[in-house]
Amino acid sequence: MGVPLDSREEQAVEVIDRLEEAYPDSTISLDYSNRLELLVAVVLSAQCTDERVNGVTADLFETYRTPEDYARASEAELADAIYGITFHNNKAGYLKGIGRIVAEEHDGEVPDTMSALTDLPGVGRKTANVVLQHGHDIVEGIVVDTHVRRLSRRLGLTEEERPERIEADLLPVVPESKWQVFTHLLIDHGRATCTARNPDCSDCVLEDVCPSSKLDHDVDLASGESWD
Numbered sequence: 001m002g003v004p005l006d007s008r009e010e011q012a013v014e015v016i017d018r019l020e021e022a023y024p025d026s027t028i029s030l031d032y033s034n035r036l037e038l039l040v041a042v043v044l045s046a047q048c049t050d051e052r053v054n055g056v057t058a059d060l061f062e063t064y065r066t067p068e069d070y071a072r073a074s075e076a077e078l079a080d081a082i083y084g085i086t087f088h089n090n091k092a093g094y095l096k097g098i099g100r101i102v103a104e105e106h107d108g109e110v111p112d113t114m115s116a117l118t119d120l121p122g123v124g125r126k127t128a129n130v131v132l133q134h135g136h137d138i139v140e141g142i143v144v145d146t147h148v149r150r151l152s153r154r155l156g157l158t159e160e161e162r163p164e165r166i167e168a169d170l171l172p173v174v175p176e177s178k179w180q181v182f183t184h185l186l187i188d189h190g191r192a193t194c195t196a197r198n199p200d201c202s203d204c205v206l207e208d209v210c211p212s213s214k215l216d217h218d219v220d221l222a223s224g225e226s227w228d
């Protein structure tokens with residue numbers, strides 16, 4: 001019986017409560033040990049799985065330890081070092097540019113503001129939010145990736161389609177103290193149960209509050225199309 005709570009605020013709190021119980025250790029799944037590694041890992045993770053990124057960064061971080069290391073390397077060398085990552089040629093250029101700007105304009109330190117971060121090549125608001133949250137303990141927004149987009153729509157928390165509109169729509173609805181964990185909870189549930197193509201509604205802790213539940217709804221609110 002997928003019936004959402006009366007308001008989006010109540011629905012958000014209920015979703016968070018249940019998912020926190022289901023995924024008590026929910027957090028970022030990229031491997032890193034400092035801010036530069038975090039930034040590099042998040043840039044590499046765009047349209048790529050965290051597992052694949054972690055497989056590549058284990059060696060990459062041994063070789064490239066400072067912003068200058070990335071700035072000095074050729075793009076071909078960097079592309080080779082991150083081979084296997086989606087769009088590795090483009091991302092090699094981003095890493096080189098990031099290394100140069102961080103070294104020359106930020107004294108070698110990863111910046112701690114949204115505007116300075118989004119001035120770096122390959123860094124959009126989503127990447128910047130992750131770096132601010134996990135690198136600097138600054139939570140300015142909600143990271144909206146493909147899982148957060150899909151699940152927020154399925155669960156009736158937003159009807160927006162673009163990540164930045166979804167974020168703006170969610171900010172007044174999700175309690176501020178939960179902005180960071182909200183993302184990780186939805187990612188965990190999106191991977192484990194509420195997958196893109198074949199969500200397992202019959203084994204979902206949110207089934208009775210989900211207006212997209214396949215058990216009694218015809219439409220997947222994420223896509224607006226019928227379940228087949």
Ligand code: SF4
Nearest residue numbers: 194199201204207210
């Ligand atoms: S798995 Fe099904 S019931 Fe659970 S959140 Fe996803 S669409 Fe809703």
